[in-house]
Amino acid sequence: MHNANIKNIVVVGGGTAGWMTATALATVLQGQYRIHVVESDEIGIVGVGEATIPMIQRFNQVVGIDENEFLRETQGSFKLAIEFVNWGKPGDRYMHGFGTIGQDLGTVRFDQYWQKMRKLGKADELAAYSITRMAARANKFMPARHDVPNSPLNQIAHAYHFDASLYARYLRKIAESRGVVRTEGKIVSVSQHEADGFVDAVTLENDQRISGDLFIDCSGFRGLLIEQTLQTGYEDWSHWLPCDRAQAVPCESAAEFLPYTRATAHRAGWQWRIPLQHRTGNGHVYCSKYVSDDEAASVLLANLDGKPLADPRVIRFKTGMRNKAWNKNVVAIGLAGGFLEPLESTSIHLIQSAIARLIDFFPNQGFNAVDIAEYNRQSRLEYERIRDFVILHYKLNQREDSDFWKDCASMQVPDSLQHKIDLFRASGRLLRIDNELFAEVGWLQVFEGQNLVPENTNPLVDLQTEADTIDYLESVREVVQKCVAIMPDHAAYIAQYCAAR
Numbered sequence: 001m002h003n004a005n006i007k008n009i010v011v012v013g014g015g016t017a018g019w020m021t022a023t024a025l026a027t028v029l030q031g032q033y034r035i036h037v038v039e040s041d042e043i044g045i046v047g048v049g050e051a052t053i054p055m056i057q058r059f060n061q062v063v064g065i066d067e068n069e070f071l072r073e074t075q076g077s078f079k080l081a082i083e084f085v086n087w088g089k090p091g092d093r094y095m096h097g098f099g100t101i102g103q104d105l106g107t108v109r110f111d112q113y114w115q116k117m118r119k120l121g122k123a124d125e126l127a128a129y130s131i132t133r134m135a136a137r138a139n140k141f142m143p144a145r146h147d148v149p150n151s152p153l154n155q156i157a158h159a160y161h162f163d164a165s166l167y168a169r170y171l172r173k174i175a176e177s178r179g180v181v182r183t184e185g186k187i188v189s190v191s192q193h194e195a196d197g198f199v200d201a202v203t204l205e206n207d208q209r210i211s212g213d214l215f216i217d218c219s220g221f222r223g224l225l226i227e228q229t230l231q232t233g234y235e236d237w238s239h240w241l242p243c244d245r246a247q248a249v250p251c252e253s254a255a256e257f258l259p260y261t262r263a264t265a266h267r268a269g270w271q272w273r274i275p276l277q278h279r280t281g282n283g284h285v286y287c288s289k290y291v292s293d294d295e296a297a298s299v300l301l302a303n304l305d306g307k308p309l310a311d312p313r314v315i316r317f318k319t320g321m322r323n324k325a326w327n328k329n330v331v332a333i334g335l336a337g338g339f340l341e342p343l344e345s346t347s348i349h350l351i352q353s354a355i356a357r358l359i360d361f362f363p364n365q366g367f368n369a370v371d372i373a374e375y376n377r378q379s380r381l382e383y384e385r386i387r388d389f390v391i392l393h394y395k396l397n398q399r400e401d402s403d404f405w406k407d408c409a410s411m412q413v414p415d416s417l418q419h420k421i422d423l424f425r426a427s428g429r430l431l432r433i434d435n436e437l438f439a440e441v442g443w444l445q446v447f448e449g450q451n452l453v454p455e456n457t458n459p460l461v462d463l464q465t466e467a468d469t470i471d472y473l474e475s476v477r478e479v480v481q482k483c484v485a486i487m488p489d490h491a492a493y494i495a496q497y498c499a500a501r
């Protein structure tokens with residue numbers, strides 16, 4: 001155990017990770033520690049990362065962010081789902097909607113009844129039983145109504161899209177108002193204690209030296225402290241998640257202001273579309289082994305809603321995670337800690353959960369090897385579970401139009417994922433391991449959306465007559481329809497409550 005008496009926390013980096021960390025620590029630690037953020041205008045931030053998942057609401061609650069103000073300040077919009085286009089086969093289209101689908105009957109899940117009736121041709125499409133999918137499709141939005149406990153209106157789960165640069169600026173304002181000190185400048189050297197290699201201080205180009213007891217490395221892909229200084233090592237997952245580049249470009253907004261992200265598969269990757277109030281964010285994620293940068297840029301530009309507002313910007317990455325998220329007195333959060341595909345918008349969530357974990361294991365009494373090992377074990381578990389979910393989208397394709405997709409379909413996936421695929425294929429069983437981020441209903445939507453039909457269903461569904469099962473499905477469908485009908489338009493909701501000024 002390293003008996004540091006922690007007083008000074010230094011956050012290296014002022015992107016989404018740096019400012020989320022500084023804001024949360026300043027809020028939760030209530031001024032008991034000095035928190036310093038160092039960021040470089042010359043280096044800047046990665047500037048992508050604009051789609052989230054519903055757990056971000058929890059972060060906002062903890063730090064006391066008002067939803068309407070937050071969307072106004074970040075030119076944001078609401079997100080109810082991700083639409084996947086061309087993923088199973090070219091021409092296919094499905095959504096992964098947030099929240100639940102249907103209503104379970106006793107101990108048997110709703111989807112088991114649906115699977116049985118679908119095989120008999122007596123059920124509607126899965127989306128018809130999901131309030132978020134139907135609302136997204138109808139371009140509607142409202143937050144969950146917790147005053148109507150048994151209604152699908154109570155089950156609406158939402159997240160946000162926002163402008164990443166405005167988000168960092170917004171969080172900075174909150175963090176500084178809570179005592180966080182910011183220094184602008186480029187770090188050119190890092191010094192370590194001779195005895196144990198713990199980081200002691202960072203020095204800027206102008207010779208300013210900032211020392212600390214605990215360092216949070218939020219320096220992005222470069223991993224200034226965790227890798228360049230401590231050489232922690234990186235576990236490469238590109239054999240499972242082979243995309244290694246993205247090109248991003250904003251464009252003018254389209255007329256329709258959709259409350260969902262779209263992910264459209266192309267010949268060797270996919271393209272995101274993120275609707276914001278002042279623009280639409282777009283990016284083409286691709287594998288450089290199968291497609292050139294020039295071709296990737298042309299595909300991106302050919303699939304925009306409106307006029308591009310800049311030239312495409314290339315971002316290179318390697319999917320995987322740091323061997324240890326916490327090494328000595330450095331905790332890597334954000335891209336410094338690892339990167340999965342942006343396909344399911346999980347990176348900002350990983351930042352948020354790393355912060356929550358750091359607060360749980362906060363080393364106020366010094367650095368304890370057992371705590372650090374447990375922090376690292378939990379981080380790894382979380383990354384691996386999300387990794388499997390993202391790989392599933394690639395593995396479960398039936399595209400014949402390129403070597404990229406054929407190679408993805410034939411790749412050997414992690415045993416943990418293969419087990420889930422086998423279970424679903426045999427009986428429609430869905431397994432949630434270790435309270436992983438994506439619940440059964442998330443896995444269901446990808447399996448179903450990408451055409452994996454289970455061979456059997458749970459035998460308990462046969463205890464109910466066919467007529468009763470049809471009535472049950474129909475009643476769920478009707479209630480969803482009625483609820484969507486009373487929801488306001490997404491654009492109207494934004495205009496009324498959270499339009500940027």
Ligand code: FAD
Nearest residue numbers: 013014015016017040046049187219220334335342347348
């Ligand atoms: P950065 O934004 O790169 O910030 C690094 C900071 O470190 C900067 O402030 C920089 O100035 C500072 N810095 C670095 N070196 C030095 C130095 N020497 N001296 C001083 N300062 C320094 N996530 C999602 O949740 N949803 C998405 O839709 C999504 N899409 C993505 C798409 C792509 C193509 C990529 C690559 C990522 C995406 N992400 C997404 C991830 C998301 O962008 C990041 O998790 C998030 O932006 C956090 O980045 P960061 O703060 O770790 O790094």
